[in-house]
Amino acid sequence: MADFFYMGGYALYVWGSFGVAALCMVAEPLLVRRRRAAIEQRLARMARVQGEVKT
Amino acid sequence: MQSRIINWFKFSSPATFYPLAGRIFPWATVITVVLLAVGLYLSFFVAPSDYKQGEGYRIIYIHVPAAWMSMFIYLVMAFWGAVGLVFNTRMSGMMVQALAPTGAMFTFVALWTGSFWGKPMWGTWWVWDARITSELILLFLYIGYLALHSAIEDSRRADRAGAILVLVGVVNIPIIYYSVQWWNTLHQGASVKMTGATSMDEIMLVTMLIMALACWAYTIAVVMARVRAIILERERTATWVRERAGEGR
Numbered sequence: 001m002a003d004f005f006y007m008g009g010y011a012l013y014v015w016g017s018f019g020v021a022a023l024c025m026v027a028e029p030l031l032v033r034r035r036r037a038a039i040e041q042r043l044a045r046m047a048r049v050q051g052e053v054k055t
Numbered sequence: 056m057q058s059r060i061i062n063w064f065k066f067s068s069p070a071t072f073y074p075l076a077g078r079i080f081p082w083a084t085v086i087t088v089v090l091l092a093v094g095l096y097l098s099f100f101v102a103p104s105d106y107k108q109g110e111g112y113r114i115i116y117i118h119v120p121a122a123w124m125s126m127f128i129y130l131v132m133a134f135w136g137a138v139g140l141v142f143n144t145r146m147s148g149m150m151v152q153a154l155a156p157t158g159a160m161f162t163f164v165a166l167w168t169g170s171f172w173g174k175p176m177w178g179t180w181w182v183w184d185a186r187i188t189s190e191l192i193l194l195f196l197y198i199g200y201l202a203l204h205s206a207i208e209d210s211r212r213a214d215r216a217g218a219i220l221v222l223v224g225v226v227n228i229p230i231i232y233y234s235v236q237w238w239n240t241l242h243q244g245a246s247v248k249m250t251g252a253t254s255m256d257e258i259m260l261v262t263m264l265i266m267a268l269a270c271w272a273y274t275i276a277v278v279m280a281r282v283r284a285i286i287l288e289r290e291r292t293a294t295w296v297r298e299r300a301g302e303g304r
Contacts, residue, residue: 008104010111013175017114017168021121024160029277031156036284043291043299050297 067144069286070295076279076286083276090269097262114172115259119246120267122165124274125193126228128158132200133225136218148214149289151221152204153282157274159197166190177241185234186242189227196224210289 007014066072098116105112132154139147169187170180181187200217207213230237235244246255247263255263290296 004099007113008110010109010113010175013111013171014113017171018117020167021117021164024164025273028157028160029280032277032281032284036280036287039284039287039291043287043296046291047297 064142064144067142067146069145069149069290070293072146073283073286076283080276080279080283083272083279087269087272087276090265090272094262094266094269097258097265102259102262103256108176111172111175114168116263116266118165118168118172119263120270121161121168122190123267124270125158125162125165125190126231128154128161128274129193129196129221129225129228132158132221136221139214140218140222148211148218149282149285150278151200151214151217153278153285154274155197155201155204156281157277159194159201161270161274162190162194162197166194173241182241184240184242185238186231186240189231189234192227193224193231196221196227199224 005011005015066075094116098113102113102116104110132151135147135150135154138144139151166187169190173182174180200220203220204213204217207216234240235242247260287296
């Protein structure tokens with residue numbers, strides 16, 4: 001197991017590469033989700049305001 | 056034979072593309088997870104170590120797919136940009152807008168992993184080599200597009216300006232691709248060629264292709280999710296969006 005993480009002495013480079021790539025590919029979908037939540041919230045607010053204007 | 060004509064322009068309307076993107080998204084997500092699991096397993100447990108670079112070469116399994124995606128996404132953006140300029144279709148600009156952040160992300164990953172590969176193998180984190188410099192310019196093109204698009208208030212005008220920027224920048228793609236042939240660079244030549252033999256072991260090649268497909272599926276999933284958010288942002292005053300919000304969905 002330790003052998004695996006040692007990567008024949010290339011641990012910093014291999015894990016530094018895959019680690020940052022993984023970080024990016026996890027962060028990006030989370031940012032998209034946040035963008036989505038923000039617009040949904042805005043739409044809900046717009047609908048509420050409109051409902052109040054009507055009644 | 057019965058001929059059936061699909062009206063592709065139907066999907067240039069945000070109202071029809073929105074549910075389609077919603078249907079594609081879960082499939083692309085599942086495919087991404089499966090391919091990534093298989094690809095990473097092959098990358099670390101099945102593919103043998105390289106006779107020259109030992110375990111260090113395994114960076115190739117993320118570096119090359121990311122670099123391919125960085126160029127390919129740009130070409131797709133240029134395609135949609137051109138479609139938008141010619142046909143003035145509404146979805147095109149939104150597709151370009153949705154693709155750019157993912158393209159920039161893959162360009163960054165390609166540069167970063169390249170740097171982490173260059174240090175142990177070449178002894179340097181960075182060189183102003185033709186391949187690396189042109190890839191850096193690609194990152195600036197993505198950032199430039201995103202900055203330009205967000206700087207223009209009217210989104211339709213932003214689409215047109217952005218499309219022109221992307222189309223001018225497309226000249227950089229063949230420069231990146233052929234840089235290793237045109238100039239004498241530190242970066243090695245292509246291991247996988249469109250024509251002729253590949254200078255790679257079969258299992259290594261298969262692993263790399265699966266990782267590339269995983270990045271493909273990832274891009275489709277993220278871009279579909281993002282384009283749906285963009286549609287809602289830009290069509291927020293459209294009746295179908297308002298009715299949808301009113302129903303709480």
